[in-house]
Amino acid sequence: MTAQPPRSLGDALRDALPTYEAPERLRAFARAQAPSATVSGDRFVRRRGMRNFAYAAALILAVAVGGVAERVRNDVSESTSERNVLVADLVDTHVRSLMANHLTDVLSSDHHTVKPWFAGKITFAPSVPELQSQGFPLVGGRVEFVNGRTAAALVYGRGLHTINLFIWPATSLDEGNRSATHGGYSLVHWTARGLSYWAVSDAAPAELDAFEKAFTSSTP
Numbered sequence: 001m002t003a004q005p006p007r008s009l010g011d012a013l014r015d016a017l018p019t020y021e022a023p024e025r026l027r028a029f030a031r032a033q034a035p036s037a038t039v040s041g042d043r044f045v046r047r048r049g050m051r052n053f054a055y056a057a058a059l060i061l062a063v064a065v066g067g068v069a070e071r072v073r074n075d076v077s078e079s080t081s082e083r084n085v086l087v088a089d090l091v092d093t094h095v096r097s098l099m100a101n102h103l104t105d106v107l108s109s110d111h112h113t114v115k116p117w118f119a120g121k122i123t124f125a126p127s128v129p130e131l132q133s134q135g136f137p138l139v140g141g142r143v144e145f146v147n148g149r150t151a152a153a154l155v156y157g158r159g160l161h162t163i164n165l166f167i168w169p170a171t172s173l174d175e176g177n178r179s180a181t182h183g184g185y186s187l188v189h190w191t192a193r194g195l196s197y198w199a200v201s202d203a204a205p206a207e208l209d210a211f212e213k214a215f216t217s218s219t220p
Helices: 009-016 024-033 043-099 111-117 205-217
Strands: 138-146 149-158 161-169 178-182 185-192 195-201
Touching: 043 138, 043 161, 043 178, 043 185, 043 195, 111 138, 138 161, 149 205, 161 205, 178 205, 185 205, 195 205
Parallel strands: none
Antiparallel strands: 138 149, 149 161, 161 195, 178 185, 185 195
């Protein structure tokens, strides 16, 4: 097989960057400023034509880059908006579980009871570590529907506080660890082994950080 010649930097950039269609007015301006073979041979005229053409090309490039930057800003804004909606829904679900007296569907501090209870109710098998020795006793679990997702909810205690840990299969939107606060509640998020975890509580953020460390260190 004949080896293919290496691709030029220009070819690579054209494939990698989004296509931008310059407005007709800019393209017409660039064509008008291009040096013509019929123009006088005066060097000054040719140099001025080249400068004008370079300016027009730079202007088109600037507009194209601006269009790409605008799309990036819109994507970031949309991602932030989706995350804010998710955080608000998680807090609402947490509060609702406390107010409606529906904290658990399976009430047990034994992971051998809680873990198998989820079988057949969700499409994944969450780890259910017992964290009593780290100060976070297991209370039980339930199935929840959070922001369009079916989630496992594990319930742990921390003194007088309740921690809801929501778990579902991770997607690209779940990437990255992050902490948040909303309406006086703290949240901490992480992903591991293809699952997304959101812990929610009215405990202090430092308590949730300690909970995350205890949970992840006890999960095989």
